[in-house]
Amino acid sequence: MSSAQGSARQVREAVDAAMVVDRAGWSGAARSAEVVELLAARERLDALVHAAVGEWDRDAAWALDGSVSPVAWLAHRTPVTRQDAATLVRSARHVARHEVTAKALGAGDISVAHVQVAARAVKHREDLYEQHEDVLLDAARALDPSAFRAAMAHWRRCADAVDDHDRAVKEITGSYLDIVSTFEGVGHLDGRLDAVSTATLVRVLDRMEPPDGFDGIAAPRTRAQRRADALVRLASGERPPPINLDITVDIDTLAGRPSPDLEHGCCEIAGSGPVSPAVAAMLACDAAIGRVMMRGRSEVLDVGRQTRMLNRAQRRALGIRDGGCVEPGCTAPAEWCDAHHIVHWTAHGPTNLANLELRCRRHHILQHQRDLQAALARRQE
Ligand SMILES: [Zn+2]
Ligand SMILES: [Zn+2]
Incomplete structure (x- = not known):
């Protein structure tokens, strides 16, 4: 008999012995x-x-x-x-x-x-x-x-x-684009872009090269072929067409009140799919982006399109004041930056210079991530 069975048997014997103890006449305290x-x-x-x-x-x-x-x-x-x-x-x-x-x-x-x-x-x-x-x-x-x-x-x-x-x-620092040339100079592309960049690029390329009509002679190009042509046109200096990214954001998620129900708090770019709460907050911060503000899946709170856009004078003043991304150590120039609402407009932060600062895309998302975590921490205090 192993010692394990031995120890279990000792316990059982002790319990059996305790079972037959006569408890009649015991005091309440006992x-x-x-x-x-x-x-x-x-x-x-x-x-x-x-x-x-x-x-x-x-x-x-x-x-x-x-x-x-x-x-x-x-x-x-x-x-x-x-x-x-x-x-x-x-x-x-x-x-x-x-x-x-x-x-x-x-x-x-x-x-x-x-x-x-x-x-x-x-x-x-x-x-x-x-x-x-x-x-x-x-x-x-x-x-x-x-x-x-x-x-x-x-x-x-x-x-x-x-x-x-x-x-x-990881989402904002993980982007890359590999271009490998073969012997004959033909290039192969392989890369990864964050959600916003992907949605932007796809939207721009598909706007530049819409599907071909069939002329009865040449077969229409595939979508991949059209995108390749559009990318080369962009690289050759053609101006990209204006596009709108429409996003749906859950107000409770933006305010750092994430719902335990994942479906409820979903933030997504229309036609592209879900994005993280920080990315959604960043997108909702930039007033040039169309958005639908929701509570949960059904209640529409606000449909805004470019209503909180900075005017040109504000944008120029911001560029002169901040010079570029305000994140310490970042050297991104003003042209690459978004205008970030220090107090988010969902919390009634105004679109004026005192409440705006320039942030590059990376540090813009990072700031919203910090704000979300701070809101989460406050709620849990
Ligand atoms: Zn922002
Ligand atoms: Zn930056």
């Missing part, structure tokens, strides 16, 4: 003490179960019986429901993966309920949990499980916002 002790013992036992299940799962011991998963094995062979088995495996894995958490549970500093809350909240954010493990365990030690659940929910929102920040930065 009964209270007994309940407290029994629940404390159950908590310790549950911690032991988590440690044992974590090791059993790590070694894939459940597979030895031909079972397809630890949850299926537990539901089949032990008196737990499938749902409870799933919860147990998730929490046990969380303990097995995170050594400091395992120690805290083993020492009784935190309870199994805390572990369950954490295991549920860290899904797909395991790496971030590792970075914050000490702080989160301090919170678990200080808070009861239901307060800890609120703390973990807060952490999760921040984790997602951080993730979104990284994504937004």
Whole structure:
């Protein structure tokens, strides 16, 4: 008999012995003490179960019986429901993966309920949990499980916002265009553009080279052929035609009140697809862009088109005052810059010089990302 079975047998024998203790005539205080002790013992036992299940799962011991998963094995062979088995495996894995958490549970500093809350909240954010493990365990030690659940929910929102920040930065810094020439000078293009640049370029190229009519002789060019021709015309110095990017933005998302329902808070460029909240805020900031402001999917709050456009005198004055992008260290000239509303017009910021500054596209999106995170942090204080 292995020591594991030995330890489980000892526990059962102790419980069986306690079962037959005669509690008749016990005082209320004695009964209270007994309940407290029994629940404390159950908590310790549950911690032991988590440690044992974590090791059993790590070694894939459940597979030895031909079972397809630890949850299926537990539901089949032990008196737990499938749902409870799933919860147990998730929490046990969380303990097995995170050594400091395992120690805290083993020492009784935190309870199994805390572990369950954490295991549920860290899904797909395991790496971030590792970075914050000490702080989160301090919170678990200080808070009861239901307060800890609120703390973990807060952490999760921040984790997602951080993730979104990284994504937004990647989105605007990840553009490239590779042009490879072959022996005979023929070029092959390969590249990646952020969402706004993609929508702009596609719109411009397709405006310059609309579909050919069929003249009965030459086959019409494909869309890819037309875009290539248009790109060369642009490179040859032709002025691009004016285009409108129409965007739909969710007002709550812009204000840093992201809805847990992803569908609700969707911001998108019409005809191109969804964009991150920071990009949507940036687009909604530049008054030259048509937009539909929504609350959720159904309530239209504002349909604006170029209503908050700077006039020429304002734009010139802004160029002279700021000289270029106001982000410290950035050397982008005024011509490359957007006019950024310091207080967004959705928060009643006016379109006047005092409330405007020049920002290059990259630092414009970055500023809106910062504003969104600040709004998110304020809401969670
Ligand atoms: Zn802006
Ligand atoms: Zn800049």
